Amino acid sequence: xxxxxxxxxxxxxxxxxxxxxxxxxxxxxxxxxxxxxxxxxxxxxxxxxxxxxxxxxxxxxxxxxxxxxxxxxxxxxxxxxxxxxxxxxxxxxxxxxxxxxxxxxxxxxxxxxxxxxxxxxxxxxxxxxxxxxxxxxxxxxxxxxxxxxxxxxxxxxxxxxxxxxxxxxxxxxxxxxxxxxxxxxxxxxxxxxxxxxxxxxxxxxxxxxxxxxxxxxxxxxxxxxxxxxxxxxxxxxxxxxxxxxxxxxxxxxxxxxxxxxxxxxxxxxxxxxxxxxxxxxxxxxxxxxxxxxxxxxxxxxxxxxx
Amino acid sequence: xxxxxxxxxxxxxxxxxxxxxxxxxxxxxxxxxxxxxxxxxxxxxxxxxxxxxxxxxxxxxxxxxxxxxxxxxxxxxxxxxxxxxxxxxxxxxxxxxxxxxxxxxxxxxxxxxxxxxxxxxxxxxxxxxxxxxxxxxxxxxxxxxxxxxxxxxxxxxxxxxxxxxxxxxxxxxxxxxxxxxxxxxxxxxxxxxxxxxxxxxxxxxxxxxxxxxxxxxxxxxxxxxxxxxxxxxxxxxxxxxxxxxxxxxxxxxxxxxxxxxxxxxxxxxxxxxxxxxxxxxxxxxxxxxxxxxxxxxxxxxxxxxxxxxxxxxxxxxxxxxxxxxxxxxxxxxxxxxxxxxxxxxxxxxxxxxxxxxxxxxxxxxxxxxxxxxxxxxxxxxxxxxxxxxxxxxxxxxxxxxxxxxxxxxxxxxxxxxxxxxxxxxxxxxxxxxxxxxxxxxxxxxxxxxxxxxxxxxxxxxxxxxxxxxxxxxxxxxxxxxxxxxxxxxxxxxxxxxxxxxxxxxxxxxx
Numbered sequence: 001x002x003x004x005x006x007x008x009x010x011x012x013x014x015x016x017x018x019x020x021x022x023x024x025x026x027x028x029x030x031x032x033x034x035x036x037x038x039x040x041x042x043x044x045x046x047x048x049x050x051x052x053x054x055x056x057x058x059x060x061x062x063x064x065x066x067x068x069x070x071x072x073x074x075x076x077x078x079x080x081x082x083x084x085x086x087x088x089x090x091x092x093x094x095x096x097x098x099x100x101x102x103x104x105x106x107x108x109x110x111x112x113x114x115x116x117x118x119x120x121x122x123x124x125x126x127x128x129x130x131x132x133x134x135x136x137x138x139x140x141x142x143x144x145x146x147x148x149x150x151x152x153x154x155x156x157x158x159x160x161x162x163x164x165x166x167x168x169x170x171x172x173x174x175x176x177x178x179x180x181x182x183x184x185x186x187x188x189x190x191x192x193x194x195x196x197x198x199x200x201x202x203x204x205x206x207x208x209x210x211x212x213x214x215x216x217x218x219x220x221x222x223x224x225x226x227x228x229x230x231x232x233x234x235x236x237x238x239x240x241x242x243x244x245x246x247x248x249x250x251x252x253x254x255x256x257x258x259x260x261x262x263x264x265x266x267x268x269x270x271x272x273x274x275x276x277x278x279x280x281x282x283x284x285x286x287x288x289x290x291x292x293x294x295x296x297x298x299x300x301x302x303x304x305x306x
Numbered sequence: 307x308x309x310x311x312x313x314x315x316x317x318x319x320x321x322x323x324x325x326x327x328x329x330x331x332x333x334x335x336x337x338x339x340x341x342x343x344x345x346x347x348x349x350x351x352x353x354x355x356x357x358x359x360x361x362x363x364x365x366x367x368x369x370x371x372x373x374x375x376x377x378x379x380x381x382x383x384x385x386x387x388x389x390x391x392x393x394x395x396x397x398x399x400x401x402x403x404x405x406x407x408x409x410x411x412x413x414x415x416x417x418x419x420x421x422x423x424x425x426x427x428x429x430x431x432x433x434x435x436x437x438x439x440x441x442x443x444x445x446x447x448x449x450x451x452x453x454x455x456x457x458x459x460x461x462x463x464x465x466x467x468x469x470x471x472x473x474x475x476x477x478x479x480x481x482x483x484x485x486x487x488x489x490x491x492x493x494x495x496x497x498x499x500x501x502x503x504x505x506x507x508x509x510x511x512x513x514x515x516x517x518x519x520x521x522x523x524x525x526x527x528x529x530x531x532x533x534x535x536x537x538x539x540x541x542x543x544x545x546x547x548x549x550x551x552x553x554x555x556x557x558x559x560x561x562x563x564x565x566x567x568x569x570x571x572x573x574x575x576x577x578x579x580x581x582x583x584x585x586x587x588x589x590x591x592x593x594x595x596x597x598x599x600x601x602x603x604x605x606x607x608x609x610x611x612x613x614x615x616x617x618x619x620x621x622x623x624x625x626x627x628x629x630x631x632x633x634x635x636x637x638x639x640x641x642x643x644x645x646x647x648x649x650x651x652x653x654x655x656x657x658x659x660x661x662x663x664x665x666x667x668x669x670x671x672x673x674x675x676x677x678x679x680x681x682x683x684x685x686x687x688x689x690x691x692x693x694x695x696x697x698x699x700x701x702x703x704x705x706x707x708x709x710x711x712x713x714x715x716x717x718x719x720x721x722x723x724x725x726x727x728x729x730x731x732x733x734x735x736x737x738x739x740x741x742x743x744x745x746x747x748x749x750x751x752x753x754x755x756x757x758x759x760x761x762x763x764x765x766x767x768x769x770x771x772x773x774x775x776x777x778x779x780x781x782x783x784x785x786x787x788x789x790x791x792x793x794x795x796x797x798x799x800x801x802x803x804x805x806x807x808x809x810x811x812x813x814x815x816x
Binding site (some may be wrong): 030032033040043045048083085090094156157163192251267 | 341343344352365423426427428430431434480483498499500501525526527528529531532535536538539541623688689690692693694696697728735736737
């Protein structure tokens with residue numbers, strides 16, 4: 001198993017290399033000139049050219065790519081075009097707020113999604129099932145900036161229970177993680193429901209019932225555990241997306257995370273920051289995929305790694 | 307403040323916030339609409355940066371709330387007849403936060419930095435005309451220019467022309483953008499990019515009695531609804547740029563007020579005069595007659611704005627009101643017919659894809675359809691638009707017919723509105739003349755006004771330029787939008803300026 005893990009880890013390197021080429025090409029192919037944006041709309045052409053020289057953006061594209069690649073290999077992500085700050089320290093600062101927000105959002109939405117999904121599956125067709133699924137459709141359909149602003153108006157402005165925005169203390173996590181998790185909880189609930197319904201039709205469930213196991217055990221131990229494989233896969237994907245930082249939720253809640261950083265970077269065509277962030281997101285996705293694959297073995301011992 | 311506020315939970319807190327403030331009243335928090343870019347005003351083109359820095363690093367000359375020049379670190383100033391020599395008398399008894407005395411040498415260090423074009427600073431171009439900086443005595447600074455530049459006083463008043471501590475400049479170089487040292491009422495304490503900027507009281511400020519708050523914290527909050535919520539929950543006491551659609555929510559909540567001043571940004575739809583149909587003056591007049599400017603202000607800014615009556619705004623120096631714009635569809639149709647376009651023609655209008663930008667485009671499209679002009683509107687993401695507008699190095703290759711844009715003269719002087727937007731030298735991509743308008747009378751008047759420092763002569767020259775531009779109508783004039791802000795009642799001395807900046811150095815709570 002360790003061998004398998006190491007092999008998979010090594011396979012990430014060429015993938016990341018390919019991603020670096022795509023990221024570099026795409027961002028440079030985008031219309032928009034960072035020198036012009038930094039100099040400002042009111043800048044004269046001379047000011048724009050001065051900025052371009054100062055940022056070394058007047059060099060050939062290939063030379064810029066090789067710099068980027070060479071620096072990255074040595075762990076240097078370069079400096080922000082916009083602020084001149086090292087990109088690595090910007091990302092280090094933005095990573096943890098996004099990480100904690102993602103963990104909180106995923107934790108409550110997984111818990112809610114699993115319970116709601118199983119209950120709905122068991123009481124299929126009941127009023128509870130309809131209510132649960134109605135909630136999840138709402139959760140998926142509701143634009144999260146709207147939900148976020150509603151929560152803020154009610155809990156911060158009207159009730160004054162928590163601050164509106166920013167991340168200064170743990171309680172600041174509450175509203176954004178509810179907002180961010182709403183969609184995920186809904187997806188997880190629907191996913192769990194259908195997975196459990198599928199499994200419930202299997203022979204081994206009938207066998208479990210036939211041998212006289214209590215319904216609770218049948219459902220939570222046998223049915224849910226076997227339904228978990230697709231659910232865990234889905235949860236892994238969702239976590240990957242969450243770690244990328246939700247631009248909308250972070251903007252509404254003034255969250256100092258990766259999503260806000262990416263939005264500002266894209267608006268200013270801050271190539272260095274955008275490249276580094278996309279590379280980070282890709283790496284996170286690859287690692288989460290790997291972790292999910294490893295988890296399969298724990299959930300279902302029948303799966304072996306070679 | 308946040309800690310205190312959030313430590314207590316529940317309704318009890320709501321009852322107490324209104325009254326329990328005395329201990330915190332001396333702290334001011336402000337929500338800005340954009341993130342800070344560079345703290346060093348010499349190296350920034352952004353209003354938010356100028357605003358934040360203005361409490362720490364001061365200028366020789368400032369603006370009052372109507373953009374009139376007022377003394378700051380200079381007590382008086384004058385320009386020579388030939389507009390090539392400008393003399394500033396400096397304030398005595400001022401000390402920088404690091405203990406360095408403020409004097410002519412300190413000003414020279416900053417002016418030299420701005421004049422040295424090899425520094426590649428964003429605002430070096432402002433001082434491109436400067437030949438030398440002389441210091442005949444400790445409290446006199448003389449700027450010698452390479453050529454006449456009548457707008458130099460307003461250039462020195464530009465919010466980027468601040469005086470850093472010369473010691474900080476020497477020791478930190480470009481690092482001053484991370485740790486500003488000036489003479490202002492506040493000292494630079496902490497800057498977490500994208501999150502907050504904290505300034506604290508300067509106990510030894512030269513203007514005794516000020517400042518009256520102990521701490522100022524700026525939060526960049528790009529989402530406008532969040533800014534409103536922060537104000538209404540007293541996390542901030544001032545919101546810079548409050549969109550019109552949120553102003554009602556703030557006003558009806560009690561305890562808060564919406565401030566509104568006419569801006570100096572003039573919004574226009576430039577008509578590309580290199581295109582055949584816009585070479586005809588009758589067509590340009592028909593376009594202005596077809597567009598109902600008051601309706602534009604109502605639709606786009608919910609009525610929070612005014613209709614321009616000159617190429618520049620009333621609060622811009624040397625403004626002269628012209629004949630008011632009128633709307634007359636019949637006359638517009640007649641002019642189009644006379645010009646041989648009774649059936650209209652097709653055009654492309656470019657703009658931005660913000661909700662305001664899209665409203666502007668749709669409104670124009672509808673208005674122009676009344677004279678049979680079929681407009682294709684192209685809302686574009688900011689950076690994309692910028693690239694499409696400014697990347698064609700040859701004006702003749704620009705493909706747009708009309709281009710929406712707003713210009714705000716950051717020096718507050720007519721020169722920095724008329725020259726970039728209407729002079730031949732301003733043709734994009736060089737500056738901002740997007741109509742490719744070129745008129746000898748206008749070019750000459752703008753140059754004449756620069757060849758003298760005598761305000762009367764400059765005024766006369768700009769009157770000629772404004773009159774000619776107003777007659778030629780190279781653009782469809784649209785609106786001057788009001789600058790709006792939200793403020794907690796009982797707070798004074800914090801307000802927004804016509805140029806889109808704001809002031810807070812005289813902040814005081816009742």
